[in-house]
Amino acid sequence: MKPTIKDIAAKTNLSIATVSRVLGHKQGTYSAKAEAKVLQAARELGYRKNTVAVELVKKRADVLAVIINATPTNFSTDIIDGIQERAGQLGQQVIILYAGNREAPLQHQAINTALQRNVSGILLVAIEPDATDRELLQAAQVPFCFVSLNLDDQNIKSVSSNNHDLAYQATEYLIAHGHTRIGLAGIDDYHTGRQRLAGYQAALANHQIMADPAWVQRGNYSYQAGQAALSPYRSLGVTAVLAASDMVAAGLLTAAQGQHLTLPQDLSIVSIDGTIICDITTPALTSVTQDFREIGRQGVNRVMGQAAQTIIPVTLTERASVAELDQLETK
Amino acid sequence: MKPTIKDIAAKTNLSIATVSRVLGHKQGTYSAKAEAKVLQAARELGYRKNTVAVELVKKRADVLAVIINATPTNFSTDIIDGIQERAGQLGQQVIILYAGNREAPLQHQAINTALQRNVSGILLVAIEPDATDRELLQAAQVPFCFVSLNLDDQNIKSVSSNNHDLAYQATEYLIAHGHTRIGLAGIDDYHTGRQRLAGYQAALANHQIMADPAWVQRGNYSYQAGQAALSPYRSLGVTAVLAASDMVAAGLLTAAQGQHLTLPQDLSIVSIDGTIICDITTPALTSVTQDFREIGRQGVNRVMGQAAQTIIPVTLTERASVAELDQLETK
DNA sequence: TGTTTTATCGTAAACGTTTACAGTTGCGTA
DNA sequence: TACGCAACTGTAAACGTTTACGATAAAACA
Structure with a gap:
């Protein structure tokens, strides 16, 4: 039988109330002598508080x-x-x-x-x-x-993160590197996907780029989604892709290499997330990096009624998966 | 106030015992009429069972x-x-x-x-x-x-998995591909690491290969551990490495590529785990693949007192990170 | 009809804590 | 000496369930 405070009370000749008080560290409500006796008895009995009972009361x-x-x-x-x-x-x-x-x-x-x-x-x-x-x-x-x-x-x-802004930044980055035929791969059709799509579209529009709807390849943020997206892009003449996640980017990348494309010359990729996956691939993936730890921290703040930041900034991390597009092609 | 069975009892003019019985599906202890009333009341009140109280009693x-x-x-x-x-x-x-x-x-x-x-x-x-x-x-x-x-x-x-066997298999595989200077990278100095080390050593011994202790590079199964292991291996003339995890393998691989080595010609790698990481890298990692789902399932069996398998077999998955070593070198 | 059985239900104790409230000491002060 | 007060401790109710046991009424049986 697991020991309870009742056992400690019996052993120390104190009431369960007193035992409870010292075990609950209700300072100032018990004597040093009582504390010592209780702690000692608890140790001897191998007592462990029953959280379930505590939660109930x-x-x-x-x-x-x-x-x-x-x-x-x-x-x-x-x-x-x-x-x-x-x-x-x-x-x-x-x-x-x-x-x-x-x-x-x-x-x-x-x-x-x-x-x-x-x-x-x-x-x-x-x-x-x-x-x-x-x-x-x-x-x-x-x-x-x-x-x-x-x-x-x-x-x-x-x-x-601000999904709109995140996609906007990444798209602008690709445009700044001379790309105009830019894909968006692996997004879903829910909130996150729609927000990123809007950011992507806004950046293109802002640069007077007429987007082909086929440049957007849906998916579920997975490796497989990335792999599946490659072949449509080849026929569309897309030169750069914004991948919805690192895994999508990895899928695109290995599919491209399977087709003997050279990256980033034949296809530039920016991925979203910036996890360790970006360092593992060859070439390493340039990414819009989210601050996941901070997202977690602020989530706790939010739910615990603390002051909290609800939009966590992202940073663009340059690695090796984006090439400057030869401007001759676009002229 | 969250509704309790007491509220349901009041609303239905039944006792809490009866309410508890129907909510607990104690078939045969209550009438159909009581069941209907209780269920209806529960729905109307938005009742949800308090798991904490249940667990306590x-x-x-x-x-x-x-x-x-x-x-x-x-x-x-x-x-x-x-x-x-x-x-x-x-x-x-x-x-x-x-x-x-x-x-x-x-x-x-x-x-x-x-x-x-x-x-x-x-x-x-x-x-x-x-x-x-x-x-x-x-x-x-x-x-x-x-x-x-x-x-x-x-x-x-x-x-x-059987760690000894796993390392033994992988090492044998490398030996069968002509390698004799074989590293083991990223293992820790606890149980798993020691067991794998023993398997690795057994395979080498079985083929009369005198192992250099420096071929074993300790680590913590991380990407960084893999990266750190590369440079020692270069000076030791190691041609193949058994990586303690996919992450270690990935670290080794990118570090090697950073040194402009060509894989697998300049360095062969077998990794342990066989997660999706193996598909992401270039070249894809040949691995000893563990059946993690099954490990999880059997773990539950074990702890629930069911019949359980405690050693889960591994399989060797060939991908593209091991080269046949040119036998001339070793002659 | 009276008796037994069965189906259904209610009463109350129990699970292991916390805590409001009411003692009980012992000490300082008048 | 008597009183007030502080420090400490105990009593008992409460948290929301489950369940052993007993009670009741209806059904089944003789």
Whole structure:
């Protein structure tokens, strides 16, 4: 039988109330002698507090639930690092609930799990909520925040990079390097994808470039999506591509090399994310780099009612996957 | 105020016991009429069961805790997929606790968190336990299992690939391709590393190859460890390297390309893991591929007292990072 | 008809804590 | 000496469920 405070009380001839007080560090409510006896007994008995009982009586769990899915891309550990860091500072434990591969039932289940445990907040990392998810979350009185995803509804808390700006910057960068036939590969048709698409289109429009709709190749941010995007681009004469994620960029890159293209001369790539994947490929991928740790930290702030920054700036990291386009071609 | 079964009882003029029975699907203990009334009332009130209270009275949480750390390598999602799959079949929820970057205090904290919640089992993914961790786990009566890590102590449950065999196979493969000066890069000095080292050494010995101790370059399975290993190998005349992880292989590869070496002609690499990283690099990495999903599944079996396989076979996946060594050199 | 069985339900205790409130000391002060 | 007060401790209720046990009424049986 696991020891309880009752056992400690019996052993020390104190009441469970006193035991509870010293174990709860309610300073000033117990004597040094009581403290010593209780601590000693607790050690001897191998006592461990039953968090479940505490949560029941306090009607509150100092726990942040993080819901993630198996993103085909791989930035989540950085976000979680940031979340863990900030949560620790605010005295919150973090539990991660895994929602599978964007599978609706698993997402509901994860949200329900969190809700049934009186968590103090829910962080949804790169989760596209469906209608049920939204109802579930809004019906509960638990604060929640979307992380690395920005819903259109401004009443719903979120922390992410500015997707519009991010795509805009990357596209401008390619234009500045002489490219005019610029693809956008791997985006989905949800919030993040639409926002990036808009940024991309805005940059092209700003430079009077008439975009061919076929330059946009949808996908799910995965390696496979990148691979699939290559062949359309070859027939379209696209010289540079903005990849929706590092994984998409990697897929494009290996597909291109499979076709014996030389990078970046035959195809320039800018990828979005800037994870370690960018260093691994040959050539290394120039990227718009997101500050995932900071996104995680601010997500915690947001959900815990602290002052928080909701749009996290990105930086353009030059590596080796973009070539200056020979201007002769375009004349 | 969140509604409780008491509210449902009041609304339906039934006792809380009956409400609890229908909500708990204790078939045969309640009438169809009672069921209808309770379900209706629950829906109207937006009732959600308080898992914390249930766990307290049942003294048991149908929850599996998975403790992971920020591995520099990236196989964990596959393991978690496998865990989640099997746990779902056994009616267990899964919560993931994050133990940071092999930081001892965070590991203890994660274990304590799990223990304080009466979880039905603990799965430690790629965690090297220190003495405190082991005491903590063994003092509790909660079943636990190390996953993707095989302690020497056979009394402690674990599920993993056979590290000795894995390194042996890979080394033999390189020998069969004519290599005799073979490095081993990125392994740590704990269980996994030692087991792989032994397999590597056994294969060399089996072919009467006198190994130079400097062929073994320690590390922590990271990209950086791979990069750091290159320069020693160049001066040693090593022609092939067994990398301790895909990330190590990637580091080795980009470092080699940074030195203008041509792969695989100038350096052959076999990596361990076989994640998607192997496809991303140029050339693609030949690997000893672990079945991480299966490792996850069997880990659940093990900890839930089901029949389980504890050693999961590996397969050698040929890609493009190993060259047949010109036999003239060795004559 | 009376008796037994069955189906259904309610009462109340229990799970391991926290905490409001009410004691009980012992000390300082008048 | 008596009083007030501070410091400490104990009693008991509460958190939201589950479940053993007993109660009730209807159905089945003789």
